[in-house]
Amino acid sequence: MPEPIARARAFSYSYPDGGGASLRDVSLELEPGTFTVLAGLSGSGKSTLLRALCGLVPHFHGGEVAGELVVGGLDVRTHGPGELAAVCGTVFQEPETQVVMGGVRAELELPLEHRGEPPAAVGRAVEETAISLGVAHLLERRTDTLSGGELQRVAIAAAMVHGPALLLLDEPTSQLDPVAGDELVWLLRRLNEDWGTAVVLAEHRLERCLPAADRVVALVEGRVACDAPPRDYLAWAAEAAPALATPAAKLFSLAGLPERPASVKEARTGLRAAGVELSASPPPTPPRARRKWWARNGRRPLALDIRGVWFEIEDGPSVLRGLDLQLLPGERVALMGRNGAGKSTLLRLAKGVETPTRGRVARGGEVALLLQNPGDFLIHEHAVEDAGPGGVVAAGLAGREQANPRDLSGGERQRLALEVVLAGGPYAAVLLDEPTRGMDRAHKDRLAGRIEELAEANAAVMVATHDTEFAASFAERIVLLGQGLVIGDGTPADVLAGGRHFSTEVARVTSGAALMPEEGARMLTREEVPG
């Protein structure tokens, strides 16, 4: 057995604010060259464990440590992040604040200069790393001109340029669209296979990274609750922590099938093994024409009426090109499309934060808009000053009125910010821009419940999201944007079942026959599965 790259023995840690232990008796060993996924709900200790592995805990954050944690032969209690940086590279969630320099080449050179490497070695390491990680074309770019996905790749390159044996990543895909997120996970897998780098990846969207993983460590309230290969982990999650199971695993569990597939391919194989014959993926159903739908509902008053709207940027592109969209009161709509398709712009125009360069936006009453970063809405020192006593309760934070919003988790901040924008209701329309970024499944379910309440109160709710599973869970209508126009508009079954990219994991497993695990399981148990 090779010497582990990291070893924890009864390691516990508490932050200095006295809020209780964030890690409790963690014992594990990470072998060189393995790909480990850290799973767990928000606040379970994933980020803290990563920060301990890179030495920020306790040297940067302070606090109390017990037990032992050794990384690359260095004890984190006595060696700080500077020394541990020789052994491990670290990439955080927010791309913007971890890229330090103004140019990409300078960013990659910096860690090597810190180590006093000679110029020739710096030049060679930068070139080789950039080529291997697919950022060679970005070397002469300024960092403030890069997209989120490009920034994350540059951050990974900067973390790997000195050749560490261990790479730690804290939800690196949470700020990215699904395509950039998938590319990043496969880049990590290649890095793991080609370079032999051990990867530890904390992630909420497990369906994205389990196919690449050798092993999953699940944390519950700071303790290691499961440490197993992906399929065994999914078997554990199905029983002990359903919120941590992937949709395909949940489908199999609900249908009573014995397998716990870690990927769509495994799930399809599992279904075939169970005697379920899947037909070839049907061609995408043409979305129902909106005009027809509108003809059926045309006499009802509209919550939002957007007609012929253009949004053209001076010296820039036309983000929206004569877009038409009508929302009825009480409708639950998911607005989807790739990055740059115009989702956020459409929401801003609907609220009136921006003005269309052509076209008309009519509102059936007040419109509430929650922008992407909930922290921007939380101005005061105490939660109650921002949202009021009723808002704090509605956000599920009763008893924490005096909490500083910055001390809340991402999901809690999102809920509180939503109540801040809803304070002046009632609203004809409520618009949410990417509210599930970095959220665990439990928080998403709670948000879906709140959307249901708002719709029952007759508000049209439109949510811009990349998260197909979330969209399928709350929406009755999916609007797909592309090139500044509506390119798909219909029920979730119409739009998400036959899509190649915009589809749920269960839809991909069942060739579009079902979108959600519950629906798929009903179908399987009713018809296909023998016995």
Place this chain on the structure above:
Amino acid sequence: MSFVPVYRSRPSALHAARAGVGLAFCCAFALVGALFRHPLLLAGALAGIVVAGAAAGVGREVGRSLKLALPFALLLAVVNALVYQGGDTLLVRGGEFLGRRWEVTLEATFEGAINGMRIVVLIAALGGLMSAAVDPDELLKAVRRVSFRSALTATLATRLVPVLARDAGRKGDAVRCRPDPPGRLAVARSTLASALDRAVDVAAALEVRGYALAGRPAHRAPPWSRHDLRIAATAVAVAGLAIGGAVAGVGRVESYPTIELALGPAEIALAAAFVLLGFAPLAGRAARLGVAGA
């Protein structure tokens, strides 16, 4: 669009030259503003900066820096005209106010305008041309060998300015979306707190990149390119002409008690030289060789 010019890679000889040489080129024109008070020479230097900016593809950035500098220049001219009472040519006779006479003379106005023009030259050379055409990372890399932490702090400050500007813009949008917009003080306090959060995040990123080790970067001596040589030669020529002209007494100006302005062949030749030297290293086929990706 940023009001303050920021560096962007462009295919020009000035961008392709090493940062130290680009800095010297800009500083040479700034030196003219520091050494001379003659309006023709200052205009020549300013024209040199503008043509250099246009030839390097940063004409708009230099133009923005001029817009930024003009209010300062105007303020300086007005304040000097109001505060200094010297000069024989009375333009405006003011009354007694606050225990003193307020008079505006042609000479004081002229002196204020000259000082304003010098400010414009300095800002256009350093705040406009240099900010837009000289890579700050390369520049600070040279400084890092002398004072590693100071240079890195300066780099971070440069990097964080646009990030914080975007944060402030986002927060402003969020405030507009609130049904009860909070007071400006609360927003300002929150923005400051966000800036501190950003700073902590960046500090953590630096820690895990081995900042604590802070070794002195090794010296690098890449070969001199044709652009390095041409622009360095121009910088030396501009600085040499400026220093030589100042020593020889070219561009003599007296504002008080009456305006005396030397305007001979030496002044005209020197001003023309500044304009030509601004353009010369960036013109012709040689200036376009191997500049892509700079």
